Amino acid sequence: MAKLFIFGIGGTGSRVIRAFTMLMAAGVKIQNCDKIVPIIIDPDSQNGDMNRTVELLKTYKRIHNHLGSRPEGFFHQDISTLASVAGRTDGNIPDSFVYNFSGKNKSFREFINYTQLSVDSKALVDLLFTDENLSNSLDVGFRGSPNVGSVVLNDIMNSDLIRYFATNFQQGDRVFFISSIFGGTGAAGFPLLLKNFRDPNSGLPNSGYLNHALMGAITVLPYFSLEQPATDGNPEAQDFIDSNTFITKTKAALSYYQNNLQSLNALYYIGDTPEKPLENHPGRAAQQNEAHLIELLSALAIVDFMDYSPDQLQGEMHFHEYGLKEDAKNIHFSHLGTESKDKIARDLIRFNYFDQYFTEHAPQDTDAPYFKATNLGSAMRNEAVFKELQQFLRSPQYGFHAWLKELRQNKRTFEAINPEEKDFNRMVADKTIESSFFDSGLKPKTILKEIGNLNIKETEPDTFKRVIKIFEGATKNMVEEKLKYQ
Incomplete structure (x- = not known):
């Protein structure tokens, strides 16, 4: 039974998985796959977007389990947690769709044991990270700072969850990554996971299967902006994310991707011109954005990737960029490609x-x-x-x-x-x-x-x-x- 492991990284990952789950409920078919295993990675355990997606997935799973396996129809696609893939649960792996970032309710300064570093190491850290970066609490994510995220997320590779994933990864399984390129969690997490999964010396179980597996990704470019609240007299001002830096971060990330993501089989790009600023919530339950067309179209990238046979994905890396038939504001089905x-x-x-x-x-x-x-x-x-x-x-x-x-x-x-x-x-x-x-x-x-x-x-x-x-x-x-x- 071929499996598709979907890593939804950060808030964008959760929102795209929400759209993807709606497509699965409606009966959209996924080729070359018997079981889908979403794994959401987000250090903000109270994130509103993530938690509603998790509830949606749990509800879908219970409905599917009652209906049983079927070749087509509503809720026919098997969506499972990682823990249930092998037909049992491991005491160290909760039966959940989310990676557990327990122990991350501390500042970045505390996470890296800043006070225990040598003078030279402190100087290097001070050069790479602002005092704001060091002071920020990690339990609400990385606030659009991939330099912080890349350090914290390195811990994932030594986690029980990743080892359990690798243990249950078999020949013929595929991996798909969903992330934004302009934030903190997604921009840092996607390249890190890909690099380690492709490393034959990673020490992970079944590293040979992972090294040769078909892997795709969608990287979401900026498609929204955030309101910039007044900072004068606002003690929480440093917590807000500055969306004015999204384009700069995107350019820097694209430059890195160009030289370091060659081990992917297919990479999808999508974005839109931000026009309606959203309320600025750095994390927790308040970060629950309204669903967006970009997220629905991003979910289509997963469907498209799975439509390709293994032979079609061999050779040079495939690049895809989504486009509408016309630049309309109110999108109907007729505005989508055939x-x-x-x-x-x-x-x-x-x-x-x-x-x-x-x-x-x-x-x-x-x-x-x-x-x-x-x-x-x-x-x-x-x-x-x-x-x-x-x-x-x-x-x-x-x-x-x-x-x-x-x-x-x-x-x-x-x-x-x-x-x-x-x-x-x-x-x-x-x-x-x-x-x-x-x-x-x-x-x-x-x-x-x-x-x-x-x-x-x-x-x-x-x-x-x-x-x-x-x-x-x-x-x-x-x-x-x-x-x-x-």
């Missing part, structure tokens, strides 16, 4: 139809034969997996519906699907279903009839599995026969 559109459009449309009908209309179908046959009312109230599904779809913190709404809030919006639209005929921005006196198009009663027809043919005894299969079939027919989306 390949991108074909990969995600129909699946996201189907999943939105499912979300809208299951959440808004199914609870009122109490007299419908399918509702009675599945005892759906009782199941929705009492079965844990139905509650998990409701959270995945409608949690205001991390759910699918909230994610679609967030994508519409930035300067460059993703408006291909309108989650607030109640008319099924008008939910897809670039394809309206025409209706007339004789044909109402796609209405709740039409969908109910389709669900009823599928329920008659369905023999699955498990209520949750049966409901998911019915809605998979109904939404497929809705897209193909009513929407006729091409």
